[in-house]
Amino acid sequence: MEKQPRLLASQLFLKNSVFEVLLNGVLLTWKEIPDNKKVVSGSIHHPFKVGTSHSVSVSEILAVRELDVDGGTKDGRWQKMPQKLTEAYPYAFTVSYVERARQHRWRCSDVTFHCSEGALCQQWIQTIREQLTALTNRPKHLLVYINPYGGKQQGKCIYEQKVAPLFACASISTDVIVTENANHARDHLKTEAELKKYDGVVCVGGDGMFSEIVHGLVSRTQRDNGVDQNSLEEKLVPCTLRIGIIPAGSTDCICYATVGINDPVTSALHVIVGDSQPMDVCSVHHNNTFLRYSVSLLGYGFYGDVLADSERKRWMGPARYDFSGFKTFLTHHHYEGAVSFLPATDTLGTPRDKTRCRAGCFICQHDGQLYSGDSPEESKTAPDVSDREYEMGWGVVRGKFLAINAASMSCACPRSPKGLSPAAHLADGTTDLILVRKCSRFNFLRHLLRHTSKDDQFDMTFVEVHRVRRFRFTPRHCQNDSELDLRENGKQLFSQICRDHPACSCSPAYSSWNCDGEILPHAAIEVGVHCQLIKLFARGIEEQPLFEDLANPPCAL
Numbered sequence: 139m140e141k142q143p144r145l146l147a148s149q150l151f152l153k154n155s156v157f158e159v160l161l162n163g164v165l166l167t168w169k170e171i172p173d174n175k176k177v178v179s180g181s182i183h184h185p186f187k188v189g190t191s192h193s194v195s196v197s198e199i200l201a202v203r204e205l206d207v208d209g210g211t212k213d214g215r216w217q218k219m220p221q222k223l224t225e226a227y228p229y230a231f232t233v234s235y236v237e238r239a240r241q242h243r244w245r246c247s248d249v250t251f252h253c254s255e256g257a258l259c260q261q262w263i264q265t266i267r268e269q270l271t272a273l274t275n276r277p278k279h280l281l282v283y284i285n286p287y288g289g290k291q292q293g294k295c296i297y298e299q300k301v302a303p304l305f306a307c308a309s310i311s312t313d314v315i316v317t318e319n320a321n322h323a324r325d326h327l328k329t330e331a332e333l334k335k336y337d338g339v340v341c342v343g344g345d346g347m348f349s350e351i352v353h354g355l356v357s358r359t360q361r362d363n364g365v366d367q368n369s370l371e372e373k374l375v376p377c378t379l380r381i382g383i384i385p386a387g388s389t390d391c392i393c394y395a396t397v398g399i400n401d402p403v404t405s406a407l408h409v410i411v412g413d414s415q416p417m418d419v420c421s422v423h424h425n426n427t428f429l430r431y432s433v434s435l436l437g438y439g440f441y442g443d444v445l446a447d448s449e450r451k452r453w454m455g456p457a458r459y460d461f462s463g464f465k466t467f468l469t470h471h472h473y474e475g476a477v478s479f480l481p482a483t484d485t486l487g488t489p490r491d492k493t494r495c496r497a498g499c500f501i502c503q504h505d506g507q508l509y510s511g512d513s514p515e516e517s518k519t520a521p522d523v524s525d526r527e528y529e530m531g532w533g534v535v536r537g538k539f540l541a542i543n544a545a546s547m548s549c550a551c552p553r554s555p556k557g558l559s560p561a562a563h564l565a566d567g568t569t570d571l572i573l574v575r576k577c578s579r580f581n582f583l584r585h586l587l588r589h590t591s592k593d594d595q596f597d598m599t600f601v602e603v604h605r606v607r608r609f610r611f612t613p614r615h616c617q618n619d620s621e622l623d624l625r626e627n628g629k630q631l632f633s634q635i636c637r638d639h640p641a642c643s644c645s646p647a648y649s650s651w652n653c654d655g656e657i658l659p660h661a662a663i664e665v666g667v668h669c670q671l672i673k674l675f676a677r678g679i680e681e682q683p684l685f686e687d688l689a690n691p692p693c694a695l
């Protein structure tokens with residue numbers, strides 16, 4: 139039989155007042171009580187007033203600890219107590235819990251309750267601990283990888299100063315590895331790490347570091363289960379360990395789009411409370427050979443060129459993207475090819491509806507599948523591809539493109555708080571394929587600027603967007619296996635093509651694919667989405683209280 143949580147109710151002392159404190163297995167509530175109702179002895183007199191009530195969900199309590207009579211906690215933390223209070227209430231305990239601050243930030247708050255009897259104090263501590271132990275989704279032992287060179291090179295310092303003390307407070311033990319080179323974390327996870335020992339893997343770094351963890355964990359899981367990653371037809375086995383991201387990178391788009399902010403303390407608290415957010419993963423293939431996984435952006439043309447240029451400027455830190463972004467915008471290269479895609483006709487949402495993927499997302503809870511229950515009528519319509527060329531349900535678009543982007547999630551980040559595809563879902567088994575055809579520099583600038591305002595970046599004649607389960611890209615001059623050799627002889631090819639094709643305005647024949655911030659070696663790729671292949675220590679972006687939205691209207695450009 140399931141054990142009922144113990145109910146506890148006492149009058150305890152807090153900040154010069156007596157409070158009715160209640161613990162019921164779900165909530166810890168404390169409410170100031172009027173003088174005439176007080177039954178505790180030795181209360182300090184104060185004017186009659188009824189204070190407001192405070193509630194904390196037990197699932198958001200981080201820890202409880204005993205406070206020493208002489209003013210320190212038993213774990214060595216020092217707290218100042220007025221002498222009068224220590225005499226009348228020599229026993230006390232402190233509860234640390236999650237408090238929500240502005241713009242999706244979470245903070246750790248403490249409340250200290252004082253008791254006149256030691257037995258009562260112990261009963262409170264023990265009961266809260268029992269209820270925390272009953273929360274089986276919380277991690278106890280974590281494997282942590284720190285990239286000391288990500289972002290502004292603050293990873294180690296961020297972990298030691300902001301995260302490790304919180305993990306210790308929540309009694310989470312850790313094995314910490316500071317990476318010594320690129321792919322250290324990926325290879326350790328793939329081959330060596332004793333995964334059975336852990337309840338999750340945490341990375342301290344940016345999107346590139348997260349990508350290493352995804353590659354390590356997904357590859358290891360497929361190998362352990364005898365699944366061939368090369369075949370797009372294979373159903374990949376989901377990873378059981380959850381991944382936590384402590385943001386310390388340049389873009390931090392995975393963290394931003396799953397938590398709502400790139401803040402290390404907020405992310406650490408989501409790990410501690412044991413949140414779980416499933417996420418789609420795309421696998422990228424060339425000639426039936428697996429190349430890489432992607433969880434955020436697969437971008438050819440503009441974002442590929444930005445990345446290729448920015449990689450040579452790593453020394454600039456996060457500012458390299460602004461520099462290379464500006465430079466790439468000025469070069470205004472376009473690329474010719476064919477994009478074939480399998481539209482996700484049976485899904486609930488569309489890339490241009492007003493729904494947003496938020497904590498507890500209805501669409502992701504149903505794996506993006508159509509659901510017989512009530513749902514908004516507008517979101518039931520399939521993408522408008524009826525005028526496209528069809529072959530076994532596949533659509534084909536040929537032409538000259540400034541950018542071909544596939545966003546498996548919104549890709550919201552500090553540069554673009556609504557992201558590349560604002561209505562994309564974290565866990566619906568689809569990716570939003572955005573095709574930006576060749577247009578004037580001015581129009582492309584308008585399109586880019588709309589990523590930073592409320593205006594719809596898809597509402598432009600040269601942009602189309604499709605929600606898809608699979609897609610392929612074939613560059614115009616692609617020669618299959620010899621493509622790579624041709625790319626290596628880039629200069630020769632470039633002049634050859636310009637001679638063969640004078641209308642090309644001297645754009646190079648090929649761009650590169652930006653795969654979550656890594657450059658892919660092939661231009662011709664095939665991509666499939668694997669629904670909910672991984673899980674993060676996150677819950678999706680929580681809806682903001684209305685007053686906060688009104689106080690901070692989004693900036694309009």
Ligand SMILES: Nc1ncnc2c1ncn2[C@@H]1O[C@H](COP(=O)(O)OP(=O)(O)OP(=O)(O)O)[C@@H](O)[C@H]1O
Pocket residue numbers: 284285286287288289290316317318319320321322342343344345346347348350386387388389390391655
């Ligand atoms: N010890 C190391 N030395 C050099 N490179 C490393 C090391 N550890 C990890 N890396 C690599 O550094 C690259 C960038 O790291 P990370 O993602 O943390 O930061 P970033 O690139 O600044 O941020 P973002 O990916 O958000 O733009 C990753 O691709 C990772 O493989």
Ligand SMILES: CCCCCCCCCCCCC/C=C/[C@@H](O)[C@H](CO)NC(=O)CCCCC
Pocket residue numbers: 344345346388389390391434435441444445459460463549551553554557558586587589590652653654655656
């Ligand atoms: C002229 C003003 C124009 C303003 C336009 C802003 C548009 C911003 C959209 C941002 C999309 C970010 C997508 C995230 C991609 C990540 O997987 C990847 C790895 O971190 N980051 C980049 O490639 C870094 C890519 C950085 C691009 C600028």
Ligand SMILES: [Ca+2]
Pocket residue numbers: 418546547562563564565566567568569
């Ligand atoms: Ca998705």
